[in-house]
Amino acid sequence: MSSRRSRSRQSGGSAEISDAQITDLVSKLQQLIPELRARHSDKVSAAKVLQETCNYIKNLHREVDDLSDRLSELLATTDSNSAQAAIIRSLLM
Numbered sequence: 001m002s003s004r005r006s007r008s009r010q011s012g013g014s015a016e017i018s019d020a021q022i023t024d025l026v027s028k029l030q031q032l033i034p035e036l037r038a039r040h041s042d043k044v045s046a047a048k049v050l051q052e053t054c055n056y057i058k059n060l061h062r063e064v065d066d067l068s069d070r071l072s073e074l075l076a077t078t079d080s081n082s083a084q085a086a087i088i089r090s091l092l093m
Contacts, residue, residue, distance in 0.1 A: 022046070029053055068092060 017025075026046045030036045033056050036044060075088045 026050075 023046075026049050030039075030044060030049050033049070033052050035056070036049060036052050071088050071092055075085060075092070078085045078088065
């Protein structure tokens with residue numbers, strides 16, 4: 001058992017998670033990350049799953065920012081009263 005979880009239990013922490021629950025959550029997380037999904041049969045450490053998850057989330061944020069920028073540029077070149085402009089504005093909200 002990790003010392004962090006031991007301290008949590010000693011200090012009366014109410015959110016106790018068993019090792020089995022952590023293993024299950026890491027496994028579920030692994031299934032959500034495309035880079036790790038292909039390695040389902042391989043043993044991947046929890047640290048690697050968390051690292052890849054962080055990288056994946058950072059990439060998703062970057063993609064969202066890029067798409068927002070592209071939509072903003074498209075909106076700038078579109079008639080502001082058009083139906084297309086209304087759609088773009090709704091996507092940016």
